[in-house]
Amino acid sequence: MNKKKREAVIIILICNAILISLLELIIPVPIPIPGVKLGLANIITIIAIAFLDFKDVLTIVVLRCIVVGVLSKGITALPFSLSGGLLSALVMWLVFKKMSKVFSIKGISIIGAITHNAAQLVVASVILRETVILYYLPVLLISAIITGLITGTISELTVKEIKKRGILSEFI
């Protein structure tokens, strides 16, 4: 396996994840609730899960969270995005490896979005010492279905296209 090419692919994915996250900040969110967002960077995580090792997926998620955190929300938001990003990556990876027969990439993406939101809520509750925040849960669950479907569909199409063209075939 070509180590250099693998590293190049990881870097490209990280850059894409960062860019997509930053682009997403420009897109206005119709519901003014903290935590509700498209989560387009999830697309990159799913591509990484489909073609790379779990270690590489973690690298991509962690670096993306740190860079985006520093550039946009500030370091204080880091525990939120890291906990959400890492946990959802872990769960999506497990589901992708073990239950691909039951769930399509769309389903996996929804699961990832739900995990992401749930992890953020728990961390927020701990940091703010507030359980009131759990009232957001229904809203965040519904929004996770919608945003998960959107990012999942995009991811599915992208993964299919990459497979069809055999761009990353040597990793599989």
Add this chain to the structure above:
Amino acid sequence: MKKIVLTLLILGLSVFSIGCNNGQSKPVESTDFALGTVIFQEVYGDNAQKASAQVSAKIKDLDALWTINSPGGDINKLNNNSGLGYVDLNPETIRVLQEARKISDLSGGAAFDITVAPLVKTWGIGTDNPQVPSTEVVKELLSLVNYRDVLIDEKTSSASLPRKGQMVDLGGIAKGYIGDLAIGIYKKNGITSAFTNLGGNVVALGSRPDGNPWRIGIQNPRGENSELVGVVEVTDKAVVTSGDYQRYFIKDGKRYCHIFDPRTGYPIDSGLMSVTIIASSATAADGLAKVIVLGLDRGMDIVKNYGQAEAIFITNDKKIYVTPGLKGNFRLEDATHEYTYIQNG
């Protein structure tokens, strides 16, 4: 099942709202920003709208006349002409200067002195850049402080500050004085139930519309904003609190509050966190609350010598000393259970 719950709910709510409307007519509530703080009024009765508007207008007028935070007005005129002889002033300004003098006399200027302004300005507590001036600077400024220097000529409605650099600040008395004027305006309009809260200085007219006394909450000096330490019930009284918590800054681990000791030129450190005075005259209550400078024993003595006031003293070790006249009118409402109540005398 659902229908039953809904019916009960609607019934409950309607009983609830009837219960509310059964009381007295709604008050006129108004808010003004003046004297560097917020002023609330709650006025009941037929002329409430008119009376509260008149009070608001009066407050705005006097604020413009007495402010030292923006240009213009009598006090700036007086201060700018320190060392230059008499200046003509509004009769209302002359009256408040005379009142200030009377209150200063209660403690011989030890607790309350309107000429402490040069120190207040240099320390800058409550502003963006507070500082601890050197002992030399404090000493120099302290030489300018003496309320007896404010020369008042009632006949020509003029006053003077004899030495250059002397300054007057009515911050310690204006709210009380205006509170008394507000009560006068309410009465003139036939109001029998009202209160005004001038940045924490409460002046109540009559009783609540339901006939019960007004319930005035006393701020927990180390609690959050609007956290109670007790409640005092009053009719036709002013309730004024001076506390070390309202404005302060911390430097090198030491807490400097906005109240100055006119004898030393430094922020107070008297063992008291707050003093609340309950009196018929808001001007007197405002002035007497400054005995926080003197500490528990001397402060209590001055309140007792004045004779027409009750007081609540809260010490640094969280003991609450209450004058005997407040028995039955003050109750501890301390959710933290850190304070102890002590009947004084």
Add this chain to the structure above:
Amino acid sequence: MNIRTFKTGDIILIVSIAVIAVLFFAWSNYRVAPGAQLKAVITQDGKLIKSINLSALQASESVYINEPLKQVIVAEKGRIRFITSTCPNQTCVKTGWLTKPGDRAVCIPSKVIITIVGDNEQIDTFSY
């Protein structure tokens, strides 16, 4: 989106999550005791800007003040506070959450006041 591209798990997942969300929503709505109404009133220079029923809030609600200072007020179920303000001393932000009838946060520079009004006010006003 073609329905045939979904797998069985996807459909079950979406439906069950939606059901959970609706149930949770209904439960948290039900928990609000009727009658215990907490209302926040936001005024600027004595004029009413907004009145919010805090008891009935499900999600957080923000109120933006743009003049003369930029300020953000956030209301959540049962509580409200200044979150940010461009005023110099930040007293309004430091006041923190208001939760009980009679609680009040004041920003003197912008003349904005948040007050919580309710039915069981223990006191009429505060001396401070």
